[in-house]
Amino acid sequence: xxxxxxxxxxxxxxxxxxxxxxxxxxxxxxxxxxxxxxxxxxxxxxxxxxxxxxxxxxxxxxxxxxxxxxxxxxxxxxxxxxxxxxxxxxxxxxxxxxxxxxxxxxxxxxxxxxxxxxxxxxxxxxxxxxxxxxxxxxxxxxxxxxxxxx
Amino acid sequence: xxxxxxxxxxxxxxxxxxxxxxxxxxxxxxxxxxxxxxxxxxxxxxxxxxxxxxxxxxxxxxxxxxxxxxxxxxxxxxxxxxxxxxxxxxxxxxxxxxxxxxxxxxxxxxxxxxxxxxxxxxxxxxxxxxxxxxxxxxxxxxxxxxxxxx
Amino acid sequence: xxxxxxxxxxxxxxxxxxxxxxxxxxxxxxxxxxxxxxxxxxxxxxxxxxxxxxxxxxxxxxxxxxxxxxxxxxxxxxxxxxxxxxxxxxxxxxxxxxxxxxxxxxxxxxxxxxxxxxxxxxxxxxxxxxxxxxxxxxxxxxxxxxxxxx
Numbered sequence: 001x002x003x004x005x006x007x008x009x010x011x012x013x014x015x016x017x018x019x020x021x022x023x024x025x026x027x028x029x030x031x032x033x034x035x036x037x038x039x040x041x042x043x044x045x046x047x048x049x050x051x052x053x054x055x056x057x058x059x060x061x062x063x064x065x066x067x068x069x070x071x072x073x074x075x076x077x078x079x080x081x082x083x084x085x086x087x088x089x090x091x092x093x094x095x096x097x098x099x100x101x102x103x104x105x106x107x108x109x110x111x112x113x114x115x116x117x118x119x120x121x122x123x124x125x126x127x128x129x130x131x132x133x134x135x136x137x138x139x140x141x142x143x144x145x146x147x148x149x150x
Numbered sequence: 151x152x153x154x155x156x157x158x159x160x161x162x163x164x165x166x167x168x169x170x171x172x173x174x175x176x177x178x179x180x181x182x183x184x185x186x187x188x189x190x191x192x193x194x195x196x197x198x199x200x201x202x203x204x205x206x207x208x209x210x211x212x213x214x215x216x217x218x219x220x221x222x223x224x225x226x227x228x229x230x231x232x233x234x235x236x237x238x239x240x241x242x243x244x245x246x247x248x249x250x251x252x253x254x255x256x257x258x259x260x261x262x263x264x265x266x267x268x269x270x271x272x273x274x275x276x277x278x279x280x281x282x283x284x285x286x287x288x289x290x291x292x293x294x295x296x297x298x299x300x
Numbered sequence: 301x302x303x304x305x306x307x308x309x310x311x312x313x314x315x316x317x318x319x320x321x322x323x324x325x326x327x328x329x330x331x332x333x334x335x336x337x338x339x340x341x342x343x344x345x346x347x348x349x350x351x352x353x354x355x356x357x358x359x360x361x362x363x364x365x366x367x368x369x370x371x372x373x374x375x376x377x378x379x380x381x382x383x384x385x386x387x388x389x390x391x392x393x394x395x396x397x398x399x400x401x402x403x404x405x406x407x408x409x410x411x412x413x414x415x416x417x418x419x420x421x422x423x424x425x426x427x428x429x430x431x432x433x434x435x436x437x438x439x440x441x442x443x444x445x446x447x448x449x450x
Contacts, residue, residue, distance in 0.1 A: 053355075140174060229330050230330065
């Protein structure tokens with residue numbers, strides 16, 4: 001009876017039930033995304049593209065596109081990441097999330113130099129998203145609609 | 151006592167407590183959004199708009215705007231969708247989420263042809279978001295700040 | 301035994317375990333973001349920028365950038381907001397979330413008039429995001445990987 005009670009008390013905070021490694025990797029991804037935003041801010045000055053304009057210089061536009069494309073992929077990354085963590089595995093989601101960040105860093109490094117050099121990083125981050133998506137489907141289907149007992 | 155214990159063990163994974171149908175519909179929405187991204191990629195080639203540019207041809211720009219507008223609405227869709235699922239009803243959220251995807255598909259089909267033809271799909275997806283928003287408010291207010299017993 | 305049973309029944313809905321004030325503030329943030337979208341729609345008419353174009357008039361472009369920049373910051377805001385609420389404190393996250401909305405409202409009011417006037421609101425919302433990010437880290441690290449007892 002005592003063990004049962006302590007187990008119940010452990011649920012007094014939702015945080016005890018949530019992924020740990022995926023939460024850390026998600027903060028890393030947000031921090032990297034914030035870093036990309038600072039690159040755009042610097043590029044506005046460096047290439048003399050005055051706000052509210054976000055085009056007019058092709059070197060600026062490549063930096064701008066790195067940030068914008070990363071934003072465009074956020075739903076495709078964050079949603080499968082957390083569904084995979086919740087329904088399948090915290091560790092698996094976190095590892096694939098790290099791969100996504102690595103791909104995005106290569107994408108930034110490449111695209112900053114030339115349009116074609118964005119591709120290796122782009123495919124790495126795409127692959128990470130596809131695997132997270134598959135992981136989320138597997139986890140949800142395995143659990144089924146009646147996972148919760150009452 | 152046995153029933154009580156098995157119920158507690160069922161909480162060992164957060165996935166048992168999470169929405170089921172809403173999770174599936176969310177993955178469908180992300181898959182559709184990914185499909186729109188591939189339309190933009192194809193349109194870059196078809197209408198000869200070379201990256202990093204994302205404008206310069208009006209036929210390209212309509213496809214680009216379908217994808218971008220869908221991204222712009224992601225917070226307005228995903229946040230109420232999951233708050234409605236969590237605080238009110240998994241099934242209701244999932245059904246409205248499907249309506250959103252249908253609206254977005256019509257929006258894509260229409261906007262690809264002409265600017266004015268985007269409107270029917272746009273209003274369907276707007277209505278779905280508004281209903282999800284209302285559902286989330288109702289669920290949160292009904293539950294109140296003291297839903298959790300300790 | 302009766303108390304134990306009622307506590308268990310309280311978990312039949314995930315909503316009982318979720319943040320309350322943060323959920324309300326999140327809906328307010330989404331509502332404000334939706335309001336910004338309506339400002340862009342009006343500005344298309346007022347400044348005669350015909351879709352699919354989203355540039356060509358500098359007064360329009362400032363309104364457009366308010367909305368787009370708010371979208372760009374959504375991952376940087378929403379992710380730390382909810383991780384802070386889950387792992388540290390619902391109230392703290394909700395208060396900082398309100399500060400973010402205030403900053404965003406000032407950003408809109410300022411940027412609508414002139415590019416430089418966007419800055420006070422911008423720094424308020426940035427500070428809110430940074431504090432939420434720190435709060436999320438503190439909460440996750442304090443809890444550790446073994447928060448859940450089995």
